[in-house]
Amino acid sequence: MTPTRVAVPATHRGDHLARVGERLLRLVGDGRTGLALLLLAGAANAVAAFLPDGPRLLDAWPYAVLLGAVALSGVAAMAVRAPAVWREWRNPGAVRAGSGVLRVAVSSTAGPDEVTRLLGDAGYRTRTEVTRGRWAVHAVRRGWSRFAGLISHLAVVVIVLGAAIGSAFGSETTFSLLPGDQALLDSPRVGLASAVRLERLDAAFGPDDRPTQLDTTVTFLRNGEPVREAVVRVNEPGDFDGYLVHAWTYGPAVRLRVTSLGGGALLDAPVPLDRVRDGVPVGAAELPTAGVTLGLAITDAARNELGVSLVGASGLTDSARLVPGQEERVGDLLVELTGFDAWVTFLSRRDPGFPVLLLGAGAMCAALVVAFWLPRRRVSVRPGRAGLDLLLRGERFDRPGEELDRLARLLDAAT
DSSP, X not given: OOOOOOOOOHHHHHHHHHHXXXXXXXXXXOHHHHHHHHHHHHHHHHHHHXXXXXXHHHTSHHHHHHHHHHHHXXXXXXXXXXXXXXXXXXXXXXXXXXXXXXXEEEOOOOOHHHHHHHHHHTTOEXXXXXXXXXXXXXXXXXXXXXXXXXXXXHHHHHHHHHHHHHHHHOEEEEEEEOTTOEEESSSOOTTOOEEEEEEEEEEEEOTTSOEEEEEEEEEEEETXXXXXXXXXXXXXXXXETTEEEEEEEEEEEEEEEEEETTOOEEEEEEEEOOEEETTEEEEEEEETTTTEEEEEEEEETTTTEEEEEEEETTEEEXXXXXXXXXXXXXXXXXXXXXXXXXXEEEEEEEOTTHHHHHHHHHHHHHHHHHHHHSOOEEEEEEEETTEEEEEEEOOTTOOTHHXXXXXXXHHHHTO
C-alpha cells in the first residue's frame, strides 16, 4: 500500500517564516539589545583611545559590523513600535490598575457623552467603549510624543551613518609652513585646487610664559588665486571649501643668509627649528652645493642667541654663536642671523559626514526634550460605586499628580 503524502500548504510555511521574522525583529529592536550594542561600541572607542594603534582598530571590519548592528537595531525598534504607537494614539486603549497608575473616585453622575466632551476640552483624544451595558471612556493626551522615543532610535542610526560617511569619505592632513609658504588642504589629486598660505604668526605670552595670543594669519587660495584672508585662533579654525583648518602646533624659525667667501649666495631663507633636544629647539640647513650641513640650536633664549655648527664629510669642522644682525665666519662660509620667525603646523580636516552627524545629534536632543517635558498621559473613566473612577497613567519620570487633580475637578464640576 502506497503511503499518502500530505502536502503542507505554502501559506503555512509563509506564516511560520513571518512569525520567525517578527520575533527576530523584536529581539533586534529590543531596547536592551540596542543599549548593549551602544555600550559595546563605547567600550571599543575607549580602548582605541588608550592604545597607541587604537585608531587603526576602528578602521577594521569588526567595528564596521558593530556600527551596522547598532543602526539595524535602531531601524528594527522603529519598525516594531511605530504601528502600535500609531494605533494607540488614534484609538486610545484602556488604562489598567497597577504600578504607576494613579486612581481617584469622583462623586459625579456625568454620562459618557459629558465625560468625552470634558476630556476633549482638556486636550485629550477620546474613545468611548460600551460592553454589556457598561461604558468607559479612554483618552490619551500628547499621544504623538511617543514617537519621540522612536525618533531617538532613528537619531542613533543617523549618528552612526554620519560617522560612517566621515570615516569612509573624510580626510585629515597635516603640514608645516613658514611665512610665505603655501600647501594644498588635502593630499594632491586631480581637481583639488584648495590651498592655504601662511602670512604670519602673532604670539604673545604672559609673565608665567603661558601664551595669551596665538593668532595665525593665513590666505586661502583656489586655483592659485587668493580668495580671502582669515585669522585662525585656538578653538577657532578656518573654514574653506568644506575643510576646517586648525593651527595645530608652532615653533621658532631663524632667518639665515649664508654666502661663500667669494660672495656666492648659498642660502637666504628661514629655517625651522622643528625638533627639540635636551629641551632646546634645534634644526638643520643642508647646503648641497657646499657639501656641508649647518646644525642650528638656540643656546641662549634670553639673548636670542643661536649656535651654528658646520658639519662636513669628516664631521664637525667649526662652530659659532650669533645674535640677530650679527655675521660670523664658520669654516669657509659667512653666516648672518638676520632675525627670528616662526613655523606653524596645520591640521586640515574634511568630514562630509559631520552635517549628518550633527542632524542626528540635534534630532536626539529634540526627541529627549519632548519625551521628558511633553510626556504622553493616558486616562480611563468608568462608572464606579459612588460616581466615576478616574485612572491616569503617565510616562517614566513623569509626575502627573497635578493633572489627576485637574481632571478630577473638571469631572466633579459636571455633577
